[in-house]
Amino acid sequence: MSDQVTRHTFESPNAFTQAEIGWEAWLAPLPIDELTERHYAGLVDKGRANSPYFRLLVRDPEILGARTRTDNDIFYNEKGGLPRAERELSAASASRTNGCIFCASVHSRFASHYSKRRDDVQRLLDDGTSAVQQDPRWRAVIDASVALTRTPSEFGAEQVRQLREAGLDDLAIADAIHGAAFFNWANRLMLSLGEPTPPAAS
Template identity: 45%
Template sequence: MTSAASTPTVPDLIDALVPLADGAPLHAVRHQRDKVVAATQGSHARLFDPALPGLSLAERLLAAHEIARRAGVTVLADHYRTQLLALGTPTAAQQAALDGEPVPTEDARLAEILRFTIALADKPVEGDQAALLRLPAAGIDTPAVVALAQLIAYVAYQLRVLAGLQALAAAGDAQSAAPAAKEEAAPFVHPANLPKPGEPIRINGFTSETLGWKAWLPVLDLAQATPEQTAVLESSHPKAKTSDYYLLLVQQPAILQERSTVFNAIMYAPGGLSRAERELASAVVSRINGCVYCASVHAQRFEQLTKRNDAIAQVFHEPQGAGTNARERAIVQASITLTATPAGFGADDIAPLRAAGLSDLEILDLVHAIAIFAWANRLMLNLGEPVYGGEG
């Protein structure tokens, strides 16, 4: 399988839209994470490949436009509008969608695609099995539903990466920022009201216990897997062959391959933001989006890395103001803002991060961690449900 990420045929879209000129300081910072850059562009190429079956390119561009428009990220919405108009004169239904008006009833398929798109874009926690199953009922098969869900979640990721980079650009060169004040680390004392590290936390419906996940659509029968699907499963996750999540997503193997590359490059890249801080941001985003499954996984990982659970308990109780020191509080607040109001994320949101001592590479890593869970949460919340007891 030839990766679209390895042979890009167009300039990097996010670089172009920020914009980031080759040689600019922020361009250099972004390209310290070249694996993320390449796999993000590779995901874009896969998701908007005109030859992708099951969904027309126009349907995909309209969905992407709607997500960016609703988020208020105008430069990205304009890009998708331009791409759609380049295909030719829009139909009446397509023009209505571009204008943010209800799609005429004669195009029921497009209406269902946009209904699902809006649900995932705005309040993914409100997705349910009945809402998902309206897509197959409209004649959209499981691989096409998987492609649509991946596209919607990708654009939610893409617009947050774009907004975070634009905020960094607006904040100016980090060299001119005031030096961070050093904060003495107090010795950790485990709060008496919390379970000991290693024991589950359960607060407001969120938990750090191990959960399973069950898909709402048919998953791949491994006996029917193609060599490409088998290879993608083997490279994605050690338990992918027994996971409903991967067995559902691998029905679009090339898209899953790029998405797994993006995720791993963001969460496990050496240097920059600490692994524990990436896990904290992931847990915050999942808490804001209402993704119980993702919150449980990344709460566990934060605790395993730090040997403490106090910050997670704060996040589960009330994300606003959570964090045990100024650096954690800045990370949590940036995670909340970029998740909830990406178009409003700006230089004023970068300043507390720099004041808390984060370098621009660390801030980029934070933006990426926040954005990848805009992607992950939407898949987990809208394609299936958590299973208590670690099964599924």
């Protein structure tokens, strides 16, 4: 079976959005009918078999399984730490910094859903990570995420101080770091394997 995938003719989205957009791999994802129990174990959630991104990564199911369990723990583990909205904000900030339109769309949409602050999230997308944010917690999370994303060594005592002054405890600071660090890596992987596609026609 060829590892090549037929390229479709479409104009890839070139602006950050909270709309639900798609993603197309540049290499052939594993066909659904070739998935085995080992692959499904790597997917963790069988519903992810519908995603071309995860069907591409599931060619190495053990690595994907570790990646997905890490992702789930960062964003769904509610035992203390940051509220879900601010975890999503950290991922959206990293994705906006890296220029990953697809990841930014997913995590900005979640940030809006959990915070009910769509306008603040849209300002981050439209005007960038330096856009005015009135909430000092959001400002601190965004700034810390950006510093960690640009060059990890830029993140340090100053960002931790700002997070603490904004009211974050140790677990919350760890969540902000984990959300940004995970998507700093995930953005680069997604950007190297494919491209975003326009929303599906309704």
